[in-house]
Ligand code: GN1
């Protein structure tokens with residue numbers, strides 16, 4: 001990506017700003033994201049959407065824009081300044097769409113940067129966990145009356161366990177002997193956990209768990225904070241689709257309760273932090289408990305385990321497929337991510353009794 005290309009792309013959108021410089025924000029595994037600094041604020045976020053992952057980019061942008069509008073309307077009692085720190089704002093392209101398709105067939109979108117915001121890959125205190133819980137609980141709360149028939153299913157079966165197992169089995173058929181042998185221990189773990197990891201899916205299919213609008217990518221790095229650890233805004237609404245509450249609760253827990261980054265290779269540093277589990281759950285339930293059934297609340301712990309597992313499975317699958325989906329920095333990166341997630345599951349399982357007793361209806 002050259003500076004000229006980025007300036008050209010930026011100028012396909014409606015803004016009255018003068019470009020100064022750019023820097024890449026490299027934490028995502030799918031899209032390419034850049035911060036554009038301009039002569040006067042606001043700054044902008046310019047994103048190239050990975051259209052081999054997201055097949056329907058216009059549908060994706062339509063989801064993102066309408067979810068933002070819905071939340072904006074709900075929060076219209078806030079001052080503009082507060083609103084602009086709590087809800088993503090998308091910039092229209094000069095052609096009236098919310099994306100620009102360039103001559104290479106790549107799709108771009110632009111958002112207004114929320115200034116003085118930070119993200120965390122690893123949580124360092126319980127306040128961040130609690131604030132993260134409030135924000136993702138509130139996201140579910142604010143979107144609970146959004147008509148899901150207006151949403152494009154951007155990645156069908158995104159958190160569907162049988163589908164992810166099917167992909168894993170296909171990958172096993174084409175994987176090299178070398179990669180299979182490096183992954184052997186983890187292939188066994190997948191088999192061991194298979195049945196239990198279908199519990200949430202079965203409850204969903206039997207209609208016992210309510211379908212609602214879910215974010216589906218609630219890792220903690222998808223939440224903006226201010227410098228005092230107050231939660232500001234949920235970002236990366238690429239995968240907003242109908243789902244069950246466990247998807248959002250679980251994926252957040254996966255990252256909030258991990259004492260190390262998702263790809264930390266020193267597994268001695270990877271533990272499941274119960275204090276952060278409680279703090280996140282407290283914030284989450286404060287915002288959304290009134291819309292949850294006893295079954296939904298009581299299955300949150302297994303939901304969290306399931307979401308850690310599904311990411312382990314997907315990283316492992318991509319490793320077996322020779323890294324065709326996630327961005328990787330070195331050949332064993334996906335395997336290291338999978339190992340890390342399996343270690344987190346082990347650490348969670350060791351503490352499951354405590355997690356479960358504390359879970360039953362309690363807000364602490
Ligand atoms: C991907 O690109 P990013 O980092 O927002 C992935 C999520 C995974 C996550 C793991 C569309 O999200 O499902 O949880 O990596 N997004 C997609 O860090 O597959």
Ligand code: MG
Nearest residue numbers: 217236238239
């Ligand atoms: Mg994402």
